[in-house]
Amino acid sequence: MKFKKLTSLALSAVLMTGLMTGCGSKNNASSEEIVTEITEPVEISFWHAMSGDLEKTLENLTDKFMEANPNITVTLQNQSSYNDLQQKMTATLASPKDLPTLTQAYPHWMINAMQDELLVDLKPYIENETIGSENYNDMLEGFKTASEIDGKIYGMPFNKSTEVIWYNKTLFDELGLEVPTTFEEFAQVAKTITEKKGIVGAGFDALNNFYTTYLKNKGVDFNSETDVTSAESVEAANYYLDGIKEGYFRIAGTDMYLSGPFAAEQLGMYVGSNAGESFVKQGVDGKFEIGVAPYPAESVMQQGTDLYMFSNATAEQRTAAFEFLKFLTSTENQITWGVETGYIPATHAAISSDEYKNSGSLVSSILEEATSKNLFINDVAQGVDSAYNESRVVMEDILADKNSDVKSKLEAYRNTLMGIYE
Secondary structure (H helix, E strand, O other), X not given: OOOOXXXXXXXXXXHHXXXXXXXXXXXXXXXXXXXXXXXXXXXXXXXXXXXXXXXXXXXXXXXHHHHXXXXXXXXEEEOOOHHHHHHHHHHHOOOHHHOOOEEEEOHHHHHHHHHOOOEOOOHHHHOOOOOOOHHHHHEOHHHHHHHEEOOEEOEEEEEEEEEEEEEEHHHHHHHOOOOOOOHHHXXXXXXXXXXXXXXXXXXXXXXXXXXXXXXXXXXXXXXXXXXXXXXXXXXXXXXXXXXXXXXXXXXXXXXXXXXXXXXXXXXXXXXXXXXXHHHHHHHHOOOOOEEEEEOOOOEEEEEEEEEEXXXXXOHHHHHHHHHHHHHHOOHHHHHHHHHHHOOEOOEHHHHHOHHXXXXXOOHHHOHHHHOOOEEEOOOOOOOHHHHHHHHXXXXXXXXXXXXXXXXXXXXXXXXXXXXXXX
């Protein structure tokens, strides 16, 4: 089975070739080439997919930035949804002159842009003596790793999240239950809830997250070399399937998210995004006390987008864009972003600040512990994201039938992956 993948090593080779054949390429500015002061009006554009209150917060922060930097105009261009943003970006990569100055994007969207040297290496800007950012060093390591490749920094963490346990604290107190900290404990607590209350004990919102995170905690990275028929993979599927068989686990299914059944007191706890806090609170509406706790394992997936700068920008636009990136990721504005959107602040200083901890957010009180875990992301490589998305389909298929032949369905998954990675 021959895999054609673009891992960090392959990216290194591609980028090194670009450097050797095009020294002085505009996307690898030296400190001498960086504009350190904006003295004339500059306009930069920013593609994003924020909506509702998230967009309002972004707009307010942008207005605040422009007020403090009158020579810089930031034009926000909402692309409606993540899918629309990805499709537009993919299409526009073929015509680089039409790309924006900045974009919000998941790391795996940017593989071709990295390969084609269409992204600006932010490291020289971060390390510049005049306009550099010491704040970058305070960002959570797990948030930075996906965009740090071969000594270059291609993105800044933006709207980040991870998964946590949402649980019915009133119910837990009634039954004298401890919040689970391992997969084994999670299943045992779910069984107890089902036995004593007659409702489903627990579930996981995202089946692909569950599958790859379970593997990670068994020492298996999810990439093109992963054997999805391995003992660890079979164990992951059976862990969830056993719960379905015995009635103490469920999937989101047609409910889309488990916050609905949870709010209706049909579910004792579930694993879902920390960014779903507002939906959880709105659904529960005071019917019971809500509890939140870190993911029940040592390693947990980090999710969300980063901010990238395209190399079609002029030197002045790059500096203006970098100043905007610094502004958005400052401790003060990360606190604002975290409080108003529910996303995780990108810096340690923001997470540990009294202002954030006392903001009224349920998640804020446990984030220091939650983010002290091993935050990870699947390989930023060709095909891996498609394989990751396919794992959700496979898990749904397995869990739809209590009598599923797990091994045969995982073997079929392996065959599917051969086509994805060819």
